[in-house]
Amino acid sequence: MNIVDVAIIGGGLHGCSAALHLAQLGARVVLLEQNTLGQHASGVNAGGVRTLNRHITEVPLALQAQSMWHKIEQLVDDDCGFRASSQLRLALDKEGVVALQQRHRQLRALGYDHEQWLDAAQVREQVPEVNPACRGGLMVAADGHADPVRTVTAFAHKLQQLKVDVRQRTAVTNLRQRQGQWQIQAGTERILAARVLNCGGAWGDRIANWMGDQLALQARAPMLMVTASIAHFLRPVIGIEGRMLSFKQRSNGTVLVGGGYLGKADRQVGRAQLNCSGLRSSARTVLEVFPAMAGVNIIRAWAGLEGYTPDQLPYLGRGRQQGAFHAFGFSAHGFQLAPFVGKIMAEMILGENDHRSLLQPFTPDRLRLGD
């Protein structure tokens, strides 16, 4: 029988980050992953490291996470492919300008000054290839992008170095609390843990249910596509107000296109199916913003599996039962948050710091379904 301080269910970036911080604080940890680390969302996402246009509630977390990305090497001994290339959110029409400027004012009123307004000329200076109709946009210079696979790998290496017990291809099939101890059925093994952290991504609601918490979640499959390598023309990551687009050129010259168009999620088999009409919409948006992309070849498309909450904010905090904790439901923007959320969850779990003001807005209680 295996006895640990904390069992983490789910080996995405959030599970890895929490494990890392817990281990650094001296806890005995086991990380349980049904497939391979980062396979469903954390290693296959767009790698956007973005505070720009975050839900206001998430801004404090995202800003803290951003400063960790800038020195991510100190945490995991690798830069994770992070580039502070800046991120831009552009307005293509009048409504876009109004919406973005309103957001800008709202942030200012709350005392945030990380987003910066650029007029049309300034945007063209940053992105000469953009459609000349573009009327301006918001920019965060310190945002950028990282390489998801490299990031997951760097975290995994660090866990190995810290001798954390990481079990891949080990699914948790049930757990329950008995006399202050969690009994966890993981693969063929029974594990005993004082505390459990649910980092189950698109499966988080199912795990929560076993833990006695009924939390609403939808598994969805956001799609991405990538081009053959082309000459470098774009540094910032581009988003568009009022459109579903995230567009970036990576250091190897390939262009990655996302934005939230959905395929069909099948979490039973852990796969997602692509949806051609969604990809077509995505291609249309690309051409609207960057007409010069017309003849560029798309060489591959894929979809990940991600958990979305009803208000698109993650569940972070305690469950109802003693020693139950949740960190899931990042609703397609959790990659950026992982270094910091893992840290504060670790501190909360070990009772070092409850981070009450930071975490209060994300308490699972806000959306708990009827008993």
Next chain:
Amino acid sequence: MNSTYDLVVVGAGPAGMAACIQACQHGLRVLLLDEQDGVGGQIYRGLDNLSVTGPWVDGDTLLAGQTLVAAWRDCDCDYHGGASVWNITPAGEIGYTRNGEARMLQAQAIILATGAMERPFPIKGWTLPGVMTVGGAQILLKTEGLAANHAVFVGMGPLLYLTAYQYIQAGVKVQAVLDTTPNYGRQPWLVVRGLVGGAGDLFDGIHMLAALRRHGVQHITRVKAVELIGKDTVSGLAYHRRGRWQQLQTEHVFLHQGVVPNTSLTMAGGCEHTWDASQLCWRPKTDSWGATSVKSIYLAGDGRRIAGARAAPSQGALAALQVACQLQRISPEQRDAEAAVWRKDLRRATALRPWLDAVFQPPQSNRLPASDATLVCRCEEVTAGEVKAALAMGCPGPNQVKSFTRCGMGPCQGRQCGLTLTEMSAQALQTSPDAVGHLRLRMPVKPLTFQALANLTEAIQENEAGCEHR
């Protein structure tokens, strides 16, 4: 999406044409798609346009091909040539590009008859300019009438000899044929005529060897290892035979060590695959009709398992019969009654397969790169050394190696390195290919531009389809 076809057949080789003929006989509305401009597939390429037949096509082939093409012409299917299929889905959707325009339509069933592709030949220097596959060399000869003089043919299997022979027949000088078959003396085409599957039933081995001799082609057998030499382009090769290395000068090398099922579409379509231990490749799991694990998707021909041109029409007909039965155009009894003759034909055409598979197994030394410097993935320029390092670091299979090294992430999506990667993984992890799995392949399996995707039209209306019916 509105569906106008019962069945879409992809691939206009013998399997695909036979499937069309059979399906039309039972009243199915059928569309045939093929990337080439004419029907015939690899083996009968150009046969629908009699003016291009050359001296390299022998009489029997011509006759078999012409008979099939004529029967297909008489059947009532629609046909799109120059149609490059980049996706199929379990819902029966087919995405394809034609004349730069992308379309998507939906059918009740899809029969894939997309044939085989050449097995990778990852030896030192295989990616140098001047080196190409024998299949590529054959296409050049058949479609462009282009050919390189003084080339050296390296490898094994019927297609190697057939192509060398076709070059000679076309009046092109061939320098040498290097045979890497581990057990050279047992090559069946030397002794058996007309029974060999694949391209092998096109020629008479003895007759052909005589032709090589007559034209002064060096025939070097029992070659244990080959390395291609050159800085910017290939300038020669070194080969290991009877314990010593020797060299040949040449500016053109054609490589070939057999063919394997082309699994791009079945993988993108989500069909289950299994490792074929005798043919040393992935093949889709199918039942005796060619039905895959995905309900709407069927297979026929070499894409199912390499069985050769003679087996292809029976497989096409069997798949079409099952589709007709599933769509309730014929009863199971009628299906079985009609299938009997095809099954018999198929048994005859594949009787020698186990023996052939054993003889034509390429040696491990030509499947797994001997030197760490050899490229495994030519798109992303990933070496064998990098792949081994990723495996040693703990990557549990091809997909993780791919994520980590970018091996297989280029435009060909791992079609050229996929098998090598699976075998290297299985070897390093001391387990079976099935246990390490295959590269995941995703649409578009053929490059697709943003413009084409943005203009994608769904469901072709019957009257605006613009299908030319020959």
